[in-house]
Amino acid sequence: MKSFMPVSIEVSKARIVIIGGGKVAHRKLRTIVQYANDIHVYAPEILPEIKLLPVSWTECPYSDDLLTEASLVYACTNDSDLNRRICQNGKNMGALVSSASDSGDCDFLSPAIFQHENMSVAVSSNGRQVRNSIIWRDAIRAFILEDLIHRR
Structure with a gap:
């Protein structure tokens, strides 16, 4: 593998x-x-x-x-x-x-990416659970954006 x-x-x-x-x-x-x-x-x-x-x-x-x-x-x-x-x-x-x-x-995989301003978060399951990568990315996005709203 x-x-x-x-x-x-x-x-x-x-x-x-x-x-x-x-x-x-x-x-x-x-x-x-x-x-x-x-x-x-x-x-x-x-x-x-x-x-x-x-x-x-x-x-x-x-x-x-x-x-x-x-x-x-x-x-x-x-x-x-x-x-x-x-x-x-x-x-x-x-x-x-x-x-x-x-x-x-594959030589490379494309992760599920969340980008905000100059910061990026990439989530990968090594090609095994693509849907879970997307779920995790979306959860991270929601957490970060919610945190940014509360900080302002």
């Missing part, structure tokens, strides 16, 4: 590639766009909500060359075999990869 260490990495100039244009990709992108500027989404079909985000998007089938020069790759398709192939190809090209299907294929 893999062991993931929480870290923060500088991604403002990193080329980030998301393969997949559905709900999972959209959920990841809502966070990614807060930190990065060079984001590319590729999928045969892309949700209209994704097209409204500040990202480059192309409706096309997956091909290995889409990962060229990527620093981070997110495999967010509904096909676990394709996600595994995307991860392997991304690793072969020197990118760090994350799969929506299998944390065993």
Whole structure:
């Protein structure tokens, strides 16, 4: 079993590639766009909500060359075999990869994040209990915001 260490990495100039244009990709992108500027989404079909985000998007089938020069790759398709192939190809090209299907294929995981001003809290279950990570993040957010209200 893999062991993931929480870290923060500088991604403002990193080329980030998301393969997949559905709900999972959209959920990841809502966070990614807060930190990065060079984001590319590729999928045969892309949700209209994704097209409204500040990202480059192309409706096309997956091909290995889409990962060229990527620093981070997110495999967010509904096909676990394709996600595994995307991860392997991304690793072969020197990118760090994350799969929506299998944390065993991942080099990194995206935690549930709460950010307020210059402070961030990230909650991760190492890919095992994603819903609990979100519940914890929301509880921490509520606690911190309530505390800030009472301090003012």
